[in-house]
Amino acid sequence: MLKFFSSILFISLMGNQGKASFFQIYCSNGEGTVKTSDGHIENQITLTERLWDQHGHQTDTPFVFNQGDLVVTKSSEISLEKSLEEHCAPGDEYGWTGWREITAHKISISMPNGAEFSKKFIGLSEDRRSVNAYLICEDFGNSEMACGGNAPVDTDNLDGSL
Numbered sequence: 001m002l003k004f005f006s007s008i009l010f011i012s013l014m015g016n017q018g019k020a021s022f023f024q025i026y027c028s029n030g031e032g033t034v035k036t037s038d039g040h041i042e043n044q045i046t047l048t049e050r051l052w053d054q055h056g057h058q059t060d061t062p063f064v065f066n067q068g069d070l071v072v073t074k075s076s077e078i079s080l081e082k083s084l085e086e087h088c089a090p091g092d093e094y095g096w097t098g099w100r101e102i103t104a105h106k107i108s109i110s111m112p113n114g115a116e117f118s119k120k121f122i123g124l125s126e127d128r129r130s131v132n133a134y135l136i137c138e139d140f141g142n143s144e145m146a147c148g149g150n151a152p153v154d155t156d157n158l159d160g161s162l
Helices: 001-012
Strands: 024-028 032-039 044-052 059-066 071-087 094-111 129-145
Touching: 032 094, 032 129
Parallel strands: none
Antiparallel strands: 024 032, 024 129, 032 044, 044 059, 071 094, 094 129
């Protein structure tokens, strides 16, 4: 969440001069053992191996993959919450828009060549060819938008004085 507010603050301070856009999506299962990210900050997939020693102690080891190294198939997506802000100052041709959406979905992660995963990965299918999980995702970003010349004009201040 801190990354989200930092990104919005950065873009707000830039104003319309930068004409930049930004987006980021973070997804995780409830245990944090399967995570995906996509956007301007981070693009990766994290899968976790779980090992147990002879005393019953658990050790989790995360493995980070580049987005292009694995195939991610999403299904059953549900939107849980969605917000959109649009800002056009009076008389401006361009403004900015910001969004945030929380979704839930099921994913299946596999190797591009159909190879098997290590048998210790959490969420592994019986045939070891995919890791499956239910994820909650936060998608947020902002972009320049056209105000379409329809932005209201401040008629009390037509001479440009403050």
